[in-house]
Amino acid sequence: MSNLKDTFLTPLGLNNPVAVQVLGICSALAVTAQLEPAIVMGLSVTIILAVANVVISLLRNTIPNRIRIIVQLVVVATLVTIVSEVLKAFAYDVSVALSVYVGLIITNCILMGRLEAFAMQNGPIDSLIDGFGNGLGYAIILVIVAAIRELFGAGCLFGCQIIPDCVYELGYMNCGLMLMPPMALIILGCIIWFMRAKNPDLQEK
């Protein structure tokens, strides 16, 4: 039981896929200008990763080793297509905001990494937990970055104005750079910096 708990918790902190393994950076930069798309993106990746992990883990003994990447890609691509269609049907605005990045979940390194490294060696229940853990670890970083960017870049969270008008009247201005990808990279760098300062084990020698 404690093993399952570890499987779930380490990707959220000490083995975070974005902040520690530095995977999935591209989408973390692209979709984090606002909080809402970031959350949707995080959840989509979590669901796809969890389901794909279970499917691959069930198939793991029957997949011929030479074509395993193709099989994994087929599974992931199917799930991504389903999620993309669901988003278009029920959350059209968000799916427009995410544009190609939903489709590009297929190329997210976190997915292939977990399928190769975990689902191919472990049972379905472990894989399910691992998928959720890693997906949520990715989502947490996205939410933190998006919250900082939307708050300082547009003065709002979820599209509602947070910074009151009286502050603007004093001369405060939104920082336009926050809405551009370079600032997302810098914020991400700060998160990594913070995590490594807190946990010296993570620092390379």
Place this chain on the structure above:
Amino acid sequence: MKALRNFLDKVKPNFEEGGKLSAFRSVFDGFETFLFVPNTVSKNGTHIHDTIDSKRVMSIVVIALIPALLFGMYNVGYQNYLAAGTLEQASFLEVFIFGFLAVLPKIIVSYVVGLGIEFTVAQWKKEEIQEGFLVSGMLIPLIVPVECPLWVIAVATAFAVIFAKEIFGGTGYNIFNVALITRAFLFFAYPTKMSGDQVWVAKDSIFGLGNDLPEGFSGATTLGQLSTGSPVVDLANNGVELKDMIIGLLPGSIGETSVIAILIGAVILLWTGVANWRTMASVFVGGALTAMLFNAIGSTTNQVWNLDWMQHLAVGGFCFGAVFMATDPVTSPRTDCGKYIFGFLIGVVAIVIRCMNPGYPEGMMLAILLMNVFAALIDYCFVQHNINKRLKRINNR
């Protein structure tokens, strides 16, 4: 001088290990070595020794900046009085003091924020205070528009010192020019306060000096007017010629407008050997040749293309960038040949951005930052080339 030395010697024990104020040792050390040349020299490793240390080098750059600074202050006042139409009644001193009062807070903010961060980091890491910010702190107020709010300058300075300097390892390790990163941050984060036609003329009177201008008063820089295709005039609606660009009584960033003031700085820098003439000269050559090329192609829609090469070099921040920014010894190549290439490409890229990209009327900042990235690569290529050449010579023997 003697009294100051005695005072420092008297208070010194307080700052040493175990003293009452030992927490501020690096601050004390910073001030002491700033005021007096320390009589210690490096003992180990390979060092090229010089009679002056880097604090003295930095001081020379700050001195070289003073003509541009003083002229910038006068120009700030001049533009304000000219815009209000009261220039005739105002005395020289009134105009200058108004400009002085408008610029001084920016200098103070930039130094307090930048040095504050440097001192804190040095104290925290128990290192000596590094002197690099002496120059950056003076450059920052000179390359912003006069109406740029102080808190914005503070944020940008903090950003630049932390992300362009401290995380790379402090003075001497930065890839990018710190002052230019400050400007780039301002330019992209707060574009309404860094470009356009609203920010170049001081609009409020200070302590009864100067004039209050109406809220929407607009005065674009010469380059701004050129890029939007409007007639090139100063605030009194007189046409702008090469002579005006060289004297520099035009709207613009505080220190960049006057070629004459910058030239005095350039002479100081070259005469003392602090800046390298190779970089400086090749920036001008690159800029001039590119401007001639665009002249030769010509354009009926974009008047920047048709701007004479001498005017191209005199207008905007070209001179300031070439003299004070491109020659930064930390962010430019070390090899002599590398300096030619580096400078030449800065000139080329700056003019290309001016001509080809209407979104950025001035290209000098982006050109220098871009070439900063390649400085190490240029050095690497030339060093490798030399190594190969000499190896060949040995092998052929």
